[in-house]
Amino acid sequence: MQPTPVRLTGEFDPSAACRGGCARCGREHVLPVGPARAPALDLFERLTREKRIDFEAAEPDPRFSTDYLFGEAGGQMFGVLAARDRSGATVVLKAFSGQYNSVWDVDGWAPPLLDTARFRADTFEAEQRIKAMGREIAGMPHGSPARDLLIYRRRQASAALMQEIHAMYRLPNFRGETVPLPLAVHPAGNPPTGTGDCCAPKLLGWVATHGLTPLGLAEFYFGRTNRSGSKEHGRFYPSCLDKCGRILGFMLCGLEGA
Structure with missing residues (x-):
């Protein structure tokens, strides 16, 4: 409603x-x-x-x-x-x-x-790996060294994926310039x-x-x-x-x- x-x-x-x-x-x-x-x-x-x-x-x-x-x-x-x-x-x-x-x-x-078709194609595998890590983490004992290591690896993978995604964005300005998002x-x-x-x-x-x-x-x-x-x-x-x-x-x- x-x-x-x-x-x-x-x-x-x-x-x-x-x-x-x-x-x-x-x-x-x-x-x-x-x-x-x-x-x-x-x-x-x-x-x-x-x-x-x-x-x-x-x-x-x-x-x-x-x-x-x-x-x-x-x-x-x-x-x-x-x-x-x-x-x-x-x-x-x-x-x-x-x-x-x-x-x-x-x-x-x-x-x-950004090019949404490229976005979907280029990020699909990485997103699936990160989701798989999350499922594996959920099944591991809290506080275990193996779980902590996997959490760290997932964090690193997520950060790398976000950098890749940001680089796909193209930002123009009114000087006729266009740059990847990180440079703006x-x-x-x-x-x-x-x-x-x-x-x-x-x-x-x-x-x-x-x-x-x-x-x-x-x-x-x-x-x-x-x-x-x-x-x-x-x-x-x-x-x-x-x-x-x-x-x-x-x-x-x-x-x-x-």
Whole structure:
């Protein structure tokens, strides 16, 4: 059951919808909410009204019902970016964070920043090995040297896999540059799991590679409150600093001269 519809609200600096330090130039780059707020309100109302995200489909796909967002999986962030095309017209794009009910690509929504077919092919075996280690660990006596060693090996294998996955992401900016995700991270170091999967990176990646100039960004949460209680249905939020903030500076670099 979905809750009673609410009005989208939020309390944050409208001049800084997303921001981040830049690994390329060392400066902080910022994108405001700007003209994205009104279409974000429209998207929220449409999700509430139609109760699905596959707006382009003639027949609704049960996988894309918004009921999913109020179940055990919890809600997700949705983002809207307003941009100017080469003719000077304003266009609006939308994105959801991560995967939607285990699906990366949905018609009408910004795609991920990696080749999902390559991702599935190149990570399958490693993921299976890590899962097998987990099952073996579960059957071993707690505190045994063999169990501790296997836990260490699984941790090392997981870290190696995450580095391989991050290297698959290609992040463009507004200077015409594209680099693997690890080279865009600021400050340098291993970024958290899920870096690059949020709405803002997806949207900025698409517009940067299609000759558009971002004018504003707005993101809101839709669905069941997350486990930590930090995200609630019907509220605007700025882009996260711990993940998005590590790469958005690079992705926004060059926008000042666009």
